[in-house]
Amino acid sequence: MRITREARQATRRGILDAARRLFAEQGFEPTTTRDLARTAGIAAGTLFNYFPTKEAIVTALASEALARGRSDFEGRRREQASLEEDLFAHVAAGLRRLRPLRKFLQPVLEAAFSPASAGADDAGAALRSEHLECVGRVLAAHGMDASSPLALQLYWTLYTGVLGFWVADRSPKQEDTLALLDQSIAMFAAWLRGSSSAVAGNGDHNTHPNP
Amino acid sequence: MRITREARQATRRGILDAARRLFAEQGFEPTTTRDLARTAGIAAGTLFNYFPTKEAIVTALASEALARGRSDFEGRRREQASLEEDLFAHVAAGLRRLRPLRKFLQPVLEAAFSPASAGADDAGAALRSEHLECVGRVLAAHGMDASSPLALQLYWTLYTGVLGFWVADRSPKQEDTLALLDQSIAMFAAWLRGSSSAVAGNGDHNTHPNP
């Protein structure tokens, strides 16, 4: 049974749309692959002709969400100095080495998935923007200028990297995430103060943070 | 069917011993709960009268391994100054908040489990000692005196905390672990240099580490 490239793409999209809806409504684990197949209008086995594992589906969705998130972020850091870009690349590369990519992608997905953003697409953008502001507040609490380009670089690094740790825990608690974010930013801030304070330009806090 | 407390304890130990052996021989996931039950000489369902989940078995084993590891460590940091103890408690508490305990325990277990330590008990001690030295080398590479009490505090924090992240990834690669360890130690070192350099007493490196 052969099929046109368009039909195959449509089926794939159908699976992803079903996954997006069901994961948002009832979460990742409670949603069975049979649920997904039934919602997408295909047989249980067919699903695995399109994605090798259930997790691959979430990864694919995460890819899309990450692409949107990244473009949001890129829009905010367009006028970076090259030294700062080096630093960003440096930190990002370090984090990137630490875990398989999917670990970094899923949290972005979780945000994109949350019931608040399930319906309209603009709600997802609002959610990501809210994240930006939340991280900004934490940065400020640690004596870093939350509006500086550097802070925004840190935001993206932390958003993808730190929340990746969160996802590793399959029953995430929002409080833990924030505590982890807080702690990590404290360490990053100290690191920046020590190694490139001239760049940070806001190292007027000498007390070490109290997480 | 009532049973003496001793018999119950014996069954429990039997399960743990079976788990210790099978996990060491063939790994956590490949070992089925039916394997464990058969090896322990009980029915498949009985296992779950002793441990609520398969993961609870690994956690129980980890508890034992952690207790041994901690006593090794405590032996090495008996003569700490109180300021350093505060710092240790501070960092440890921060990390402890980040994840459920089992995430911190399992890596210690993994070390205790590794085929090298499966047979003799003294081999396990040798392995833990080897870990201490490995971390010491990494610390030294980042310009910290690996023999200082502070370094030992960092060791324990990192050993339990950082490797916990490693375990979160179910198919661990040793290289990733070391890279993560490396990166984290770089950040900790900078943090210490910035916040309590008088204590560290070895902050003669100003170049920031290259992960």
Next chain:
DNA sequence: GCTACTATATGAGCGTGCTCACAAAAGGTC
């Protein structure tokens, strides 16, 4: 249009961690 041939769809079925209804054994009371 007919005949290979291939790519895809299908659902029965596998092994997993875990549950549950029931059986069996031990202790307490008389």
Next chain:
DNA sequence: GACCTTTTGTGAGCACGCTCATATAGTAGC
């Protein structure tokens, strides 16, 4: 010892993610 209560053991069975043999729909060559 007989009876009841309570705790533990047992294995059939569940739903899960995933596989595989088979059926089927589409294309290519004639």
